Amino acid sequence: MTVLGTGTMGAGVAASLLREGHEVTVWNRSVDKATPLHEHGATVAEDPGAAVAEAEVVLLTLFDTDAVVDVLEAAAGEAPTDAVWVQASTIGVAGTETVVQLAGKYGITLVEAMMLGTKAPAEQGKLTMLAAGPADVLDRIDPVLDAIGAKTVRAGDQVGDGTALKLAANAWVASITAATGQSLAIARSLGLDPDLFLQAIAGSAGDSAYAHVKGRAMIAEEFPAQFALDGLRKDIGLITDAARTSGVSTVLLDALGRVYADASAAGHGSDDIAAVGTAF
Incomplete structure (x- = not known):
C-alpha cells in the first residue's frame, strides 16, 4: 500500500x-512531512517511482491537479501493471x-475515493469515503477504504462521480461554516453572548453537530487547522467552476468565495476554516 502525499x-x-x-510506503515532496510516519512503521520512499514499485494500491492524496499530474507522470511506469490507483x-x-x-495513456487502473472529513477523522479512520469506478475494482480496495473510513458511499461507476459528490458536500461544508460565523457575529453585535445561538439551535430541526464544533472554535477564537481555510477556498473555486459549467447559479458560491477570501487576506489562510468567522 502506497500513499503519495502526506x-x-x-x-x-x-x-x-x-x-x-x-x-505502508509513503512519499511526500517535502520529506519532513513524511518522516514522522517512519516511527509508526511506514517505509519512507525517496521519490514517487520508488514508492510505488511494489504497490498493490496507490493512494493519491495531493493538493491540486498539477501535483497529481506531476506525481502520476513520475511514478506511472514504475508500479506493477495490476496496481489500483486511487x-x-x-x-x-x-x-x-x-x-x-x-x-x-499509461494503462493505469484508476478509481476515485474522495475523502469527506478533516484531520481528526483522517487520523481516527473515521472519514466518509466517496468512491467511484467499476464495482469489481472498488471491491478490491474495500479493505483499504474500510481502514480509513467509517463508511463508504459509492457515487457511481465512472471516475468523476466521486468528485461530483465531493464538490456538492464541500459546498455544504463551506456554507454551514460561514453561516455559523455570521449568526454568531449577529448575536454578538446585538449585545448577546454568542453561545446563546448554539444553545438555541441545539436539538432543534435546524441543529448541526458541525455548527457546534466550528462555532465553539469561533467563540474561543482558536483555529488549529483541521481543514485549512485556503484549502477550502481552493475547493470553492472548483465548485464554482463546476456549477457555472453545469448551469447552476453561483450567487451563493460567489458570496462564499468573497467571505473566505477576506478571512485569508486577514492572515487566516493556514488556520482552520472556522476562522471564516473573523470575516464578519
Missing part, C-alpha cells in the same frame, strides 16, 4: 492504514478529466 489528510490516512495492519485529491471536474486521460 499533508494533513495523507498523513492521517497513512497512520490509519498502519494502525489497521497494512504495510485518486483521493480534490481536483474538480476538469482536473479529474485530465487525470482520467493520463490513466488511459
Whole structure:
C-alpha cells in the first residue's frame, strides 16, 4: 500500500492504514512531512517511482491537479501493471478529466475515493469515503477504504462521480461554516453572548453537530487547522467552476468565495476554516 502525499489528510490516512495492519510506503515532496510516519512503521520512499514499485494500491492524496499530474507522470511506469490507483485529491471536474486521460495513456487502473472529513477523522479512520469506478475494482480496495473510513458511499461507476459528490458536500461544508460565523457575529453585535445561538439551535430541526464544533472554535477564537481555510477556498473555486459549467447559479458560491477570501487576506489562510468567522 502506497500513499503519495502526506499533508494533513495523507498523513492521517497513512497512520490509519498502519494502525489497521497494512504495510505502508509513503512519499511526500517535502520529506519532513513524511518522516514522522517512519516511527509508526511506514517505509519512507525517496521519490514517487520508488514508492510505488511494489504497490498493490496507490493512494493519491495531493493538493491540486498539477501535483497529481506531476506525481502520476513520475511514478506511472514504475508500479506493477495490476496496481489500483486511487485518486483521493480534490481536483474538480476538469482536473479529474485530465487525470482520467493520463490513466488511459499509461494503462493505469484508476478509481476515485474522495475523502469527506478533516484531520481528526483522517487520523481516527473515521472519514466518509466517496468512491467511484467499476464495482469489481472498488471491491478490491474495500479493505483499504474500510481502514480509513467509517463508511463508504459509492457515487457511481465512472471516475468523476466521486468528485461530483465531493464538490456538492464541500459546498455544504463551506456554507454551514460561514453561516455559523455570521449568526454568531449577529448575536454578538446585538449585545448577546454568542453561545446563546448554539444553545438555541441545539436539538432543534435546524441543529448541526458541525455548527457546534466550528462555532465553539469561533467563540474561543482558536483555529488549529483541521481543514485549512485556503484549502477550502481552493475547493470553492472548483465548485464554482463546476456549477457555472453545469448551469447552476453561483450567487451563493460567489458570496462564499468573497467571505473566505477576506478571512485569508486577514492572515487566516493556514488556520482552520472556522476562522471564516473573523470575516464578519
